[in-house]
Amino acid sequence: RNFGWSAAVCQQNALPLSNLITEAAEAIVVPKKKTWSKEAVLQALAATVNRDSTAAHYMFQDDPYLTPRTSAEFKLYSLSQESGRLAAKHIVNTNPKFFQKDFAEPHIPCLMPETMEPRIEDVSEAALLERIMLRKVKAAVDMYDQLLQAGTTVSTDATNDLLDLICLYGDHDPLQDDKPEDKGRRRKGRPQRAIDLVKIVWRENNNAERIFNLLPERDTRAYSALIRGMVKYGAHVKAFNTYTDMLNNRLTADVHIFNALISAATEVREKYNEKWDLIVELLKQMNEQKVKPNLLTFNAVLKALRRCGSLARAQSLHTLSEMKALGISEWGKNTFASHIVFCSIFCPVSSLQGQTDILQEVLTEVAGRSFVPQDPDDGMHAAFWFLKTVCLETKDLESAYRVHNLLNVGENWRLLGDSFQQSIYYGRFFNLLCMMEHIDVVLKWYNELIPSLFYPNPQGMKDLLQALDTDNRLDMIPQIWKDIRRMGHDNKSDLVEELLSLMARDRHSPEVQESFAACALDVRSLYKQGQVAKVALEWTTASMTNITTILLAAQKTKQAWDMLNIFKTKNRVPSEELIDEFLVRIKDGQQAVELVQISASFCLPSTPNLAQRVLQEFELSEEQRWQLTTTSEVPCLSSDERSVFYRPYSSQMYVLCRLFNKM
Template sequence: MAAPGRHVGHCLQKNGQFLLNNIERLWFCRSFHWSRVLQQHAAEAHTDSSESVVIPKKKTWSSTAVLEALAATVNRDPTAHPHQFQDDSYLSPRTSSEFALFSLSLESGRAAAKYFVNSNPKLFTKDFAQPHIPCLMPQSVSLVLEEVSEAALRERLSLRRVSAAVDMYDQLLQSGQTVSMETTHDLLDLICLYCDRDPAAEGTADPEDSEEGEAQGRKRKGRFRKAAQLLKYTWRENNNAERIFNLIPERDTRCYSALIRGMVKHGAFSRAFHFYTDMLNNRVTGDVHIFNALISAAPEVREKYQDRWDLVVELLNEMKQQKVCPTLQTFNAALRALRRCGFLSKTLALHTLSEMKALGIEPSLASYDHVLAAFFRAGATTPNNIDIFREVLSVMEGTSFSCQDPDDVYFFCSAMRICLDNKDLELGYKVQALVEFGENWRLLGDPYQQSIYYGRFFNLLCLMEDVDAVLTWYRRLIPSLYYPNPQGMKDLLQALDTDSRLELLPSVWKDIRSLGHDNKLDLVEELLGLMARDKHSSEVQQQFSECALEVKSVFDGDRVRSLDWTSAALNHVTVLLLRAQHTAQAWETLQLFKTKNRVPTVELMEEFLSWCVVSGSCDKAVDLVQTSVSFCLPCTSKLTQRALRDLPLTEDQRSVLSELESAAESSV
């Protein structure tokens, strides 16, 4: 007889095997059922659509997928410096001037290194990069082919040697050889792009234009500048481009396109329309690039607003007749021309935008910028048009934009200017949310424009938001995104004053010093004035006095960054030191009035005398009256009478004060 435990185990094993068999059978039936269902659905889908579903065997990842995944796990550090300076912490900029200097140094260093590498390719023959990075290897910049051939001409075109390419083209024609139309097109493109001049080598500057370019850079204010500042080179009549164009027996659209676009680019607007008329007379069909260039040049060849827009409409109608499909750049050129059509722009801008959407062309940031410019002029508050701005932002909300037009980078600065002019904080937050959505922050433009945008946003916050929110944004933006200028720090001081948070002024002073604005006299005076305006608790007064001593060290510092003492600054520093019971430093500061030839205020003299009365300093009181007499202050008599009444003076001190009082009265 088997043991009970063994029998139980056998039963469990048998029942377990039965259970497993049933589970497998049930799973097989359900799997078979679901497979039949899936096959049926697949058959129905196949009958409904002619396209078959192809399941890929593996997913193809981009080469930067891992880096993108890692970047998505971290956020921006608001306390860090801008990312381009994080390789060398010693060169991390602290001020806006250092930011500009270091940015220019980085760019000039890259350009100089690239120029040296390309000029000396034999010194850089080994490639240690893994994987191979072609853009880091030296490029061939020297001519190899010397014989007169089309291959030599194409080599000069690839190296952007304008003069050498023109000479080679002339030699080919003189030798009786023919040049292919494709090579001729490329030659015309090169000549028109660089206005029949050799471009300056990368990393170097044209000596003829360096001083002019620097002067233009100093004068640059805003987007639209004078034509003389915009054009580096001007188009010369009958230059090599026009000469080669006239030598071509059969001129096609590409030839006219190169010439007209070059003329518009370099300021020969009337001549561009002359060649366009010649193109129509020769029954040559234009392309979209020709019309885009002519539409952008329309305001330059007409005086009246209506005539300018009529010319734009005429060009658009000719595009329709020639069956040339407009692009985003076509409508952006029309909207840009509308900005110079005065009162017509408000009505026609929205109509043009509707026409874009009817043709299925999605507007870019530049399109919206041109539309807003028609309704909002710089420095003018137009509350009646603010609904249009709200509608534009509602359409753009939650959209990630990419750069499709050179003017796309101007939208956010213009939008924030509108918010600031209309004091609309809600719209300002919406614009900032649009900047932070996706990678729209890349369209803020260069560091100069980025600084303008965040400066306007911060100014709007200081005007309309409570101080806690202002300080939160202050910590988020500085210094990783924005280096505030002195006006930005003044806005912060006014925000603290409005919400009665003056106890934070010492910490703001530390930021002012770290940002390099401690040499701005008006900013320092405003800070001192806020601290000295009212009396506070002893703890706060102690912090203010320490801050005043630091400010005093700035005035008394080296000659490079030191400031000249003013009467207001001396009065404020003396009052702050006196209220914190730093009497020795306060008295030293009072003596500076004579040294710096500055005049103390009546309020300061009265407050100093009050301290003398409380502390019982009779000698200081006599000296104070003597100081008042030396400056011929009208409060001398009042100070003398109070000192005689409230202080236990000796007979000698009383006689001195009496003489001083009589001397003050006689001088009056």
């Protein structure tokens, strides 16, 4: 079941060498001089420098004062900048008469005013073409109907242009790119208009079909627009019926029709072999009609094969061989999406382990190549698929480096999309580094990527803390905490508690403990109400215990004692281990007695033993001994009773406990 082109290609390759040399010599044209583009000098200068990892992103160079330092500021700045740019574009396009002078050198057409509103008011074909150029679907359809009602004959080319416009946008007006509110809503997935809340589908007897049926003579271009529109908006069966009608009218299809039908073949058949048989039949018809396939044709075949089950692997190899035979694209020089689809056929995510040889071969083939987007799936889909499937699923760090190096070749980085999509890619790359790489290398990438390329989210900072813990580099935590505050993640309670638990878990040198204590005091300041308006952290028993432990380890007994008062204020019970740690650090007898009183106020079971230790280890006065003895005899409530009656220790509490036990 070959496609029928390979034999002809082999015959062409069998021509005598002298003929090939003669044809090549005739095709060579030596120019009299080299014509350089106006941007050649700037491109040459840009190639001599590398990115400065210590500088802000280039999009913030115009206003260094407002350079964002947190992820929230980055989002606000980038959205504000884009909104301002779109607002300026809207003003320029709405009032082009005020912006006639062009001072730019070289001339940049996309920055010049565009005509957004129709200027031709009369009913004519020129007015129709103007509305088509402005992408005014409804206005163009109304103008077409007015021309027909006036008895004016519309040319075939103008009618075909109108059909192209209607089928492209599904018989609806598109969102305008120069309106900030439309762009913002579209990015967030919340369209402005109610009609955009529902997925656009191909309606029966819509304007495209109506205008198509009004054509006195229907050519291939008209059928192409209609069939591609039907496939795009889900009318797959109807697209094949329209194709059959075109063949009955003795018309020849173009490559765009076949590409659309191949992509829709899997939707009109249920069984795998039936889907592939329909694809092969379409390819044979292409050969019979002498329509040469292009790169998108084979990409459509490969994408359709992903839904053909067990037939996919064998037939994808035949498809790749046919691509090579036709000379459409050499392996490694075609689109990024072609490689991704081919790899996904041979290495599905469900059975990826142990089957990454084809992935490594693809990475070897594409290494060092610069790609130009030719397929809708080029770009983010390709880069993310490699990073998620090859790297994250298999924990393959070497492949991640190869993907990252590929994106740094030429202008491949443009395939990542806008700054938001780039931050997603770099976040996943950094996540893999934290899991698999040595901490020194992680910190090197941390300094290179952050914040010049992206701002990590709280999970990214937690991954970094776990990497520090794995390689026993917890001494870096105070420095990382400064970055956490600078990035605006200091109000994430889970991240803050993770940081505190790591500092409180082990004991370190006095210098490290001192830095931990300073960091803990900084964290404690965030919990004070009214000090930082944006922070909304709630005290938890774990956070209070960890801060107290860190302060005690750094010999800051006074600050740790203040934490006990916070325990009482928040009605939280400290652990017995924490009270024992306090007793070890205390040197004064009066503080030891107060510690026993605090333990009794929390109704800790170890209070009598704690009082006994104080009597043995400290020199106490008679009054202090009496206080200690009285305190140690205070009865305590059970856990259930404490939840109802618990209050900090006082004489009233003592009387209440006595009465409760006598009842």
